[in-house]
Amino acid sequence: MRRLLLPVVLAVAMVVAMAGGTTVANAVPAGAGWRPTAVPRSEVAAGEMRSDREEVPAGFSKAEADRAETLEARRDAAPGCQVYWPAPYEVCGAIRDKYNELGGPNSFLSFPKSNELTNPGGYGKRTEFVNGPIYWSPQGGAHPVVNHFFAAWARNGYEAGPLGYPTSDEIVNPDNIGRRQYFEHATIYWKLNEAYAVRGAIRDKWGEAGWESGYLGYPVSDEFATPDGIGRGARFEHGMIYWTDAYGAHPVSGGLLDKWTLSGYERGPYGYPVADQRPRGSSWDQDFQFGTMGFPTDPVAAGVPDDEGGDTDVDEPEPVTWQDFADDAGLGVSARVTQDKAGSLDPCRPGESCTEEGAATAAPRTVRDLPIADGPDTQGRFIPEWCTRDPFDSRWKVQRKHACATWSNLAVKVRDTKGAEIGRMEYAVKSGILSSHKSGALQQEFRVEFGNFTGEVGKPTLVYQPTYLGYGTGAYSVDGPASGSPVSPNSVKTFVVTWKQQTKPDNTQWSPGLQITWNLGNLAPNVTASNSGTYRYSGFRCDSTFKMARKYRQGCVVPGSTPTFELTALVPEQTWHVQEAIRSGLPGGAGRPLSRLTDQVKRDINRQMSCPRSGPVYAARQLPGRSCDEYPFASTYQGSALSNGPGRTVHEYCHVADLPIATGSTGYSVCMIDAGQNSRSGSLLGAFYRTQRVVDQDDFTLTTTGGAPPAKP
Template sequence: MKAAAAALVSVLLVTVTTTTASAADRSPGARKWQPTVRPHATIAPGHMRSDRDVLPKGFSKRQADEAETMEARATDGCQVYWPAPYEVCGAIRDKYNELGGPGGFLSFPKSNELTNPDGVGKRTEFINGPIYWSPQGGAHPVLNHFFAAWARNGWEAGPLGYPTSDEIVNPDGVGRRQHFVSGDIYWKLNEAYAVRGAIRDKWAQAGWEAGYLGYPVSDEFATPDGIGSGARFEHGTIYWTAAYGAHPVSGGLLTKWELSGYEKGPYGYPVADQQPRGSSWDQEFQFGTMGFPTDPAAAVDPDDGDADPTVGDQVPVTWGDFAADANTEGAGRAVVQAGPGSLEPCTAGESCMHTTMAAAEDDPPDDPVIDGPNTQGAFISPLCLDQAWDGQWRTQRKHACMIWKNLDVDVIDTKGAEIGSIPFTVRTGILTSHKSGEFQQEFRVDFHGLTGKTGKPTFRYKLTYNNAPAGSYSVDGAADGSPIKSGQSKVIVVKWKEQAMADGALKYPVVNIAWNFGNLDPDVVPGKQWGNIRVANVRCDSTMKLSNGKFRQGCVFPGITPEFKLTSVTPEQTWHVAEAITSGLPGAAGRPLHRQADKSKRDINRQTSCPRKGPVADARRLSGRSCDEFPFASSNEGAAAHPGLGRTVHANCNVKDLPISTGPDGYSVCMIDAKQNSQSGSLLGKFYGEERVVDQDAFSLATSGGAPPGTP
């Protein structure tokens, strides 16, 4: 009897009591229960299930034995899943069994039923996540990314409340969603985010994840001003304010709103959904209508040349056409010197060109014999005629010229002796046009009195255009290899032809005319040395349009800063610009403006300086006047460059919200005559087109004949 009794082993049963989880410790792995141990019964060794079955990884024999004992004593509505020593009860048990119990994705339980901090809901934690129960939603698991998103939003105590569904596969077969009392959590591939309230309702109107916004990529966030909230989606955002409700902003409108500074910028919050306008989109904001690519108000408000500049339909053909476009008569404009022509080094024993400072006949006879077209000076500007003839390029925006005198060829015979000389002068001019991708060049060599024995000299030349084949240019005039006579001028006119360019493209062609002098006399050694006139500072672009909307090429010399002249034609705007520059703002020749061709950025400049709606616009409004800003909205230096530095120049401007001040940075606003304002904008657009002022090009202003607006 004693031996049998000695063989009996006392086995401990575990009676489990639970404690409530703190709000700070809500991870699925948290264990918030404490076991209380008391002796209960004796069982013969080898009779426990753990003695016969292999335990799943992670469980001890003690846990398995506890679970087996608990199974025998499980309370009504509860179940123990050996070898986990925990009871799973009620609706949570039913959901767990529905999901496959320990063989499902949740695996084994790792807690008894716990009461949530609100004292109402319950949860049981499993190895791979919890199941939550509430009277409102029933029992549902919340796992992985969904659990993380729910945690970020405060679990059941946050704005989402308790889950009301399991995870649901979305119609696209990619993403998933889970519903909660006051919102949803959506997941796609990498992360899950909550969507709720008015933002969720607006997203629903937009087609949920299958609509144009796509999946959420953020939780709801508060705006910095504390007034609104928003949520980001794959292809847009939804913003909400109490005053205006929830509205999506997407596509180009969103890009533009972002550039403007979102709700802190000059447009403020969206107050309506976006609407189509032909191929564009419009959306109402607090202080104006935003459009993409351009604001619709730009079609009726003064736009400072914001509309795409257009060029004339008529293509120049003749020398006179090109000369008229290039304005070669403008001798009073700025002169810029570029590199001179060049002479390749001489070779000993050959006829050789050089520059001499010795006195020579500078000009051919009054009526020279011209071999080639008589251009009658169409290509040579007074810029060159009135300056030293030193072989330097002198350039304006659409034409350039060079005169190079005191050139001479030493004629060498076969014995190596110098037997004569050929003095000459080179003249060349280039004419470009804002209406054509072709540009034309005259090359003229004026021969003075040939001295000594010169044999039978010939004029030779060769052309190159970006190393392109001969079809890229055409030549009119003296033939290559034609004989040279004293008192004669050899003239060729080269048409450097328009090359194919994509719409919106720029190119910088490089052209060169090389020349030398051959000789048909067998007793004279012909020259192999070449002179070169190279042009590398032309720019051609295809960024501007005809009236029919098709792009038209044009060419200019971009190193010249064009000047926009404001006159008495628009006296109030001219006055405002002059006063603004005097107050320290850029625009004068030494501190030019730079064109901004991006429509969105121009609109942002305009809206910053001249809001179209709201209290500022209302306070400035005067009959017959419209808002004029400087620097122009179509410049990089426009109002958005210094949004906090607005000012005005005079009380008559009726801009009481801005101070009268000075300084090098900022922008100026004045309410001026509306017709003048509109006309000035048209003139600026014409200037951009005629001078081919492309994006980021510098330009300066000159003012004369201005007059201030009258007293408001």
């Protein structure tokens, strides 16, 4: 094993250690040669050595210096060689000439520390110096290889490796920052701290890209073999170059490299690059073995739908009236959950009129039996029948774009100013809030249904105060009776608060805080006002992450309510595929929701894994009128590349012979289905995401009805 140490020497001459053909200030001019300082024999006392007259330089003993002087005196012992006192070694031939050209001991190499050596292959020669060797070969001549260049050459097997012998000294690059040195089969480039070898077709492609001044910059790795043993690659400051025998060398850089890295490089669904990158408008495309990668998005191949696309209600106007909001919310009876305490009553204080929960002897009559005494007639749109059906539990019942709550069997003990109970007022409170996927505004109905009044109740009034938490009074408007208006038995007070849309930055999310504080005041001087109740809700999530009609638009939903995507006979083959895939064990049904993935890069990788757009797999699956359908959807975190499971299909009619018919809880399924249905289904899924404001990582489930398998191929 060759051992060559590179110690740090004290000589100031070592500062210019990287300059091929460059010498330090004390060196003789290039080509002039180095001449030892000799003392004529007539001036030397008999038996006296130079070491007796001069201090021997550090690193050498007197014995070594004396041996060097003896060798210098035997000028006919080794023709073509030279000794450099006090080093007792002979430097010969072309290596001597190069050494003298550089400045001899005054150069960055310092003194020799070996005689001329034959390299392990028995072919070239070298002489080792304090700060590095000079190597010689018949085809390359003599050249020093030092510091980081030597380290890079050593990593690659010295002259016996793929680089071969040096063919030049170090050369300063045009940028006056880095350096390079040529070898028989490669070039080593250095910048600031490290040096790396570039060779073969990868070096040629790098040259086409502009060398170190091009868009790839300097190399930051040696050439390496890919894990599959098929290709080779090298890293540069701003990209990589990969080579295969079948496709040659091609750079991958920028966003395309980020995407390819995320997909797993050549082991991922795209495979090796087969062409250089090319512009596509403001995007870039590059062809790989199994499809075309684009950044930021892949170009959509014919017959391969993007399940984010499709025409939706993006051009419809924002809702304004309560009817608009009610229609948008679609108040069904499915997917209801409960969350958050709906409100509270302040503790009763001695001597005040005070609400008792559950104290009334009978529930107030239903709204249909009560006249609308004051306020807008919303026809129960905010508070549907199912909202009042369940027992009172002081919690909000929510759907994706709706929240409602009811407080039944309430009564106020009416007291006079001395604290004596003088009457009773029965009532119930109902409230409903509607949101829209097309607006950041919300509308809330607050409804008080009064029952029987008994005893002396004075002149009661409805006192209320809306508060949009974090905003002033201009953040909302009220349609209905003014605060402080009088109330009567067996009547209804209702008002609707529009919580206005607030200006928010694009691509943000927030949770609005809505609060209504109210109580029953009294105009009679001898009756106290009732204790106040505070009813608040902060369960909506608003966002400005969806682009509608070419601009971002706000919308609000209840994230705690998981929406359901319904697949029907509109797309029977895709519905059937999803149904069978879920039956085979994949997620998406009740209890195992999918979660939306908005990262276009990761969606492309999912889609490319399940439905490659070129190559033998793509060709084998092709059928007229059909396109590739994957499940779970590419736009979910359960998609193929992220599923951590194997691919499969559900039936031989799917025409996916490269995948088995199998079951299991992980993985993905592929089926070739009617191309029109596949495209239509993608549009429907895109519309579902928008209308339900399904943002990144939001869960959703699926239902399937009316599916039918594709025809036998």
